[in-house]
Amino acid sequence: xxxxxxxxxxxxxxxxxxxxxxxxxxxxxxxxxxxxxxxxxxxxxxxxxxxxxxxxxxxxxxxxxxxxxxxxxxxxxxxxxxxxxxxxxxxxxxxxxxxxxxxxxxxxxxxxxxxxxxxxxxxxxxxxxxxxxxxxxxxxxxxxxxxxxxxxxxxxxxxxxxxxxxxxxxxxxxxxxxxxxxxxxxxxxxxxxxxxxxxxxxxxxxxxxxxxxxxxxxxxxxxxxxxxxxxxxxxxxxxxx
Amino acid sequence: xxxxxxxxxxxxxxxxxxxxxxxxxxxxxxxxxxxxxxxxxxxxxxxxxxxxxxxxxxxxxxxxxxxxxxxxxxxxxxxxxxxxxxxxxxxxxxxxxxxxxxxxxxxxxxxxxxxxxxxxxxxxxxxxxxxxxxxxxxxxxxxxxxxxxxxxxxxxxxxxxxxxxxxxxxxxxxxxxxxxxxxxxxxxxxxxxxxxxxxxxxxxxxxxxxxxxxxxxxxxxxxxxxxxxxxxxxxxxxxxxxxxxxxxxxxxxxxxxxxxxxxxxxxxxxxxxxxxxxxxxxxxxxxxxxxxxxxxxxxxxxxxxxxxxxxxxxxxxxxxxxxxxxxxxxxxxxxxxxxxxxxxxxxxxxxxxxxxxxxxxxxxxxxxxxxxxxxxxxxxxxxxxxxxxxxxxxxxxxxxxxxxxxx
Numbered sequence: 001x002x003x004x005x006x007x008x009x010x011x012x013x014x015x016x017x018x019x020x021x022x023x024x025x026x027x028x029x030x031x032x033x034x035x036x037x038x039x040x041x042x043x044x045x046x047x048x049x050x051x052x053x054x055x056x057x058x059x060x061x062x063x064x065x066x067x068x069x070x071x072x073x074x075x076x077x078x079x080x081x082x083x084x085x086x087x088x089x090x091x092x093x094x095x096x097x098x099x100x101x102x103x104x105x106x107x108x109x110x111x112x113x114x115x116x117x118x119x120x121x122x123x124x125x126x127x128x129x130x131x132x133x134x135x136x137x138x139x140x141x142x143x144x145x146x147x148x149x150x151x152x153x154x155x156x157x158x159x160x161x162x163x164x165x166x167x168x169x170x171x172x173x174x175x176x177x178x179x180x181x182x183x184x185x186x187x188x189x190x191x192x193x194x195x196x197x198x199x200x201x202x203x204x205x206x207x208x209x210x211x212x213x214x215x216x217x218x219x220x221x222x223x224x225x226x227x228x229x230x231x232x233x234x235x236x237x238x239x240x241x
Numbered sequence: 242x243x244x245x246x247x248x249x250x251x252x253x254x255x256x257x258x259x260x261x262x263x264x265x266x267x268x269x270x271x272x273x274x275x276x277x278x279x280x281x282x283x284x285x286x287x288x289x290x291x292x293x294x295x296x297x298x299x300x301x302x303x304x305x306x307x308x309x310x311x312x313x314x315x316x317x318x319x320x321x322x323x324x325x326x327x328x329x330x331x332x333x334x335x336x337x338x339x340x341x342x343x344x345x346x347x348x349x350x351x352x353x354x355x356x357x358x359x360x361x362x363x364x365x366x367x368x369x370x371x372x373x374x375x376x377x378x379x380x381x382x383x384x385x386x387x388x389x390x391x392x393x394x395x396x397x398x399x400x401x402x403x404x405x406x407x408x409x410x411x412x413x414x415x416x417x418x419x420x421x422x423x424x425x426x427x428x429x430x431x432x433x434x435x436x437x438x439x440x441x442x443x444x445x446x447x448x449x450x451x452x453x454x455x456x457x458x459x460x461x462x463x464x465x466x467x468x469x470x471x472x473x474x475x476x477x478x479x480x481x482x483x484x485x486x487x488x489x490x491x492x493x494x495x496x497x498x499x500x501x502x503x504x505x506x507x508x509x510x511x512x513x514x515x516x517x518x519x520x521x522x523x524x525x526x527x528x529x530x531x532x533x534x535x536x537x538x539x540x541x542x543x544x545x546x547x548x549x550x551x552x553x554x555x556x557x558x559x560x561x562x563x564x565x566x567x568x569x570x571x572x573x574x575x576x577x578x579x580x581x582x583x584x585x586x587x588x589x590x591x592x593x594x595x596x597x598x599x600x601x602x603x604x605x606x607x608x609x610x611x612x613x614x615x616x617x618x619x620x621x622x623x624x625x626x627x628x629x630x631x632x633x634x635x636x637x638x639x640x641x642x643x644x645x646x647x648x
Contacts, residue, residue: 056558056641077562084560091645095555099257111246112560156559 001068003163003195004030004053009062011048011218022048024218025062030197032163035190037198037206040215047168049215050199054089054166055082067163084113088157090167094149096141102128102152103137109160127155131185147178154185158194165189165196171205183208244568251573254545255580262577265541268534269581269624270588272527273617277589279523280613282596287516294509297374299472300338301505304330304465304482307498319461320499321490324448327465329489334481336474339368340467342448346455348419350401350444357404359397360442362418364451364459372466380412380427387426388447395423395450398441399431418444419454475504531620534581535628542574542632553636554644567637574629575622582621586614 011023022045030036040046051057052064055071058079064071066086074082083089088109096105106124115123128137131151141149150170157165167186171179187208190196198209206212207226214222255262294301306322324342331340344364350357369375370382383394395418402411407425414425423446432440452460469478479502486500546553553566590609 051642054558056645077564080557080560080562080565083558087558089558091555095551095558095645097552097555099253108556109559112556112562112565160560 001065002029003032003034003067004028005063005065006052006059007063009052009059009064011045011052011057012060021218023052023059026215026218026220028213028220028223030195032195033190033193034211035186035196035209036211036213037200037209038213038215039201039203039206040221041201044215045218046199046215048218050166050168050197053164053197054087055079080112084109085160086163088160088162088165090150090153090157090165090170092169092172094141094146094153094173096149096152096156098141101138101140102133102144102155105141105152106156106159108156113160123159124155127159128152130158131155145178146174147181150174150178150182151185154182154189158189163195165194166199167197168199169201170198171200171202179205244572247569247572248576250569251576254573255577261541262580265537266534266577266581266584268530268537269578269621270534270585272530272534273582273585273621274589274592275523275527275530275585276617276620277586277609277613278592278596279520279527281590281593281609283516283520284610284613285593285597287513290512291509294505294512297372297505298468299505300469300475301372302467302469302475302479302482303501303503303508304467304486305501305503306462306464307501308462321461322463322465322486322500323460324463324465326486326489327463329485330465330467330482333485334478336470336478336481338468338470339371340465341366341368341372342463343369343466344448344451344455344459344463346451346459348444348454349417350397350405351417352405352407352414355405357401359401359404359444360439362444362446362451362454364446364448364455366448369445372468375432376430377427378430380425382427382445383447388449391449392447393421393423393450394426394447396427396429396445397425398429398439398443400439400442401444402428404442418446421450421454423450475506479504531624535578535624538574538577538625539628539632541577542570542629543635545573546570546632546636549636550639550644550647553639554641554647557639557641558645563637566639567633570633570636571626571629574633575625578621578625578629579618582617586617 006026006028009023009026009028010021013020013022024045026045026049038046038049048057052059055066055074056079058064058072058074062072066082069082071079071082097108103121103124106127107120110120110123125134125137128134131154133148133151133155136144136148136152139148141152144152150173154165154170157167165186170186171182174182183205186196186198196209198205200206210226212222212224212226213220214224304322304327306320308320327340327342331337342365345361347358348362350359350362366388367383367385370377377396378399380396382396383392386392387394395416397411397416401407405416407414407416411425411428415422416425417423429441429443429445434440446454467478469475482502483498487498490499492499556566556569593609
């Protein structure tokens with residue numbers, strides 16, 4: 001059984017006068033350990049798809065099986081628990097809590113998971129070590145660079161050992177050199193067995209992955225397996241605007 | 242979510258904006274300061290009055306001439322209450338243990354070249370110490386023999402001894418009260434101050450001597466003070482006094498009494514009901530202050546929820562449930578309110594202490610009962626919950642997707 005199974009998923013927004021079909025029947029299977037990019041122009045439905053995959057939202061129609069659980073039938077509290085255990089979010093704008101140390105930021109999902117203080121600290125430190133920030137644990141976001149902030153955010157996403165790492169334009173706010181470093185971190189996480197899903201509109205980011213799903217008008221336009229090119233090969237090429 | 246984590250969060254959120262937090266909670270600070278200040282002063286007052294009243298006991302009663310019921314005063318018949326009435330009460334009303342007349346005036350006292358004007362000169366009989374539960378410290382009080390022989394004797398309070406510099410052995414010294422020379426036979430036990438009056442700045446003369454001093458007409462309107470034999474007979478004693486005095490004063494049926502019989506517990510309950518009324522009025526004012534304070538808290542919590550929309554979105558995305566967010570903001574509102582309560586408590590207690598010490602005389606020191614503290618904290622929590630619930634539920638209901646996208 002696949003980790004993620006979407007069948008006939010629709011998402012419709014009622015905008016008063018007209019209904020907007022953000023997703024118009026998406027079928028998608030994602031195996032555990034896959035490394036996948038969701039691409040598409042703005043308005044193609046990729047954000048909506050990410051919100052559904054991240055259990056921030058439920059489909060209007062169709063089925064979403066995550067680890068064998070039918071997500072569409074869950075209530076708010078159960079969705080929160082799924083997000084806590086199964087999903088690790090990484091955002092374009094990092095979304096770290098200000099005036100809060102890197103360690104405390106990473107502990108956040110563990111607090112809602114009900115872990116005890118000592119265990120929280122141990123797991124959070126481990127996660128920060130994994131992203132290479134062992135020496136920055138007590139720093140606040142304002143004292144960290146953009147790349148370091150995103151590493152903290154990735155550590156926060158990893159700390160609960162989720163089934164999926166879900167990154168929404170994770171390099172959108174970073175310069176190209178830092179972007180490359182962050183992508184190498186994702187590559188590494190993929191190699192160590194994590195399922196990574198990126199949402200991006202940049203080809204060279206998507207090129208890091210092994211599978212590219214392109215959306216247009218709420219439907220899957222293309223589902224292409226790539227070779228998973230080694231990073232660095234297209235480092236000189238600028239992404240098309 | 243772990244509760245301690247919520248408290249830590251709440252304090253951090255308040256510390257992030259210390260000035261704003263203080264200003265927000267100002268209404269609560271003022272409200273709870275007012276509660277504590279007022280309660281401490283009123284409680285002190287009540288405490289003192291009760292103690293004083295308990296000093297003379299529940300069997301104590303006053304009989305006073307009532308000049309209030311004379312209509313316009315043009316057809317005034319002279320309202321009289323004399324010591325003869327008092328003696329009639331003693332003989333004819335069962336249950337009266339002892340009774341003393343009391344007339345008071347102001348007179349100069351002199352000892353050699355020293356002069357002093359005491360707070361009061363009282364004419365009483367030998368039962369005074371027992372009726373008022375006020376005993377002699379040195380020497381003796383005057384006796385029935387002193388009274389019968391119209392001896393010119395006096396008993397004074399400690400302040401008079403000091404003011405006239407009578408020394409360590411004042412007994413037997415001769416002083417002048419007004420124009421009358423008297424021999425000191427005793428010094429009363431010290432009582433301190435009450436309601437701004439020095440209770441020890443007193444001179445006691447035998448009733449007849451006082452009449453000579455104040456003039457015979459002073460004997461037409463005396464106050465009578467008595468002790469009943471027991472608490473059980475107090476009401477019957479009151480009825481008896483009314484019967485005897487109405488007969489002696491020839492008051493026809495249907496006419497009001499020209500005297501008042503006031504029992505100790507009536508004085509107490511009157512004082513208590515007045516103080517209770519004052520407390521209720523101030524309580525209402527305080528309630529309004531706390532209401533305004535609560536609205537301030539609601540206002541700033543709404544601002545805080547809006548400011549922290551993205552944080553709320555993030556918390557939800559990492560697994561916070563609605564109730565986690567609700568409790569987080571509710572606790573923040575309660576802490577905000579309670580911090581105001583604690584500051585107000587300290588401020589109110591300080592005010593009570595300062596006011597009590599600034600008032601003249603021996604005003605009772607500020608006395609804050611535990612229930613007032615509990616009430617203040619309870620009310621602050623109530624205000625925090627009441628006015629925090631709306632912003633908190635607004636935060637809890639936020640859609641995580643929109644909250645994350647909020648700029």
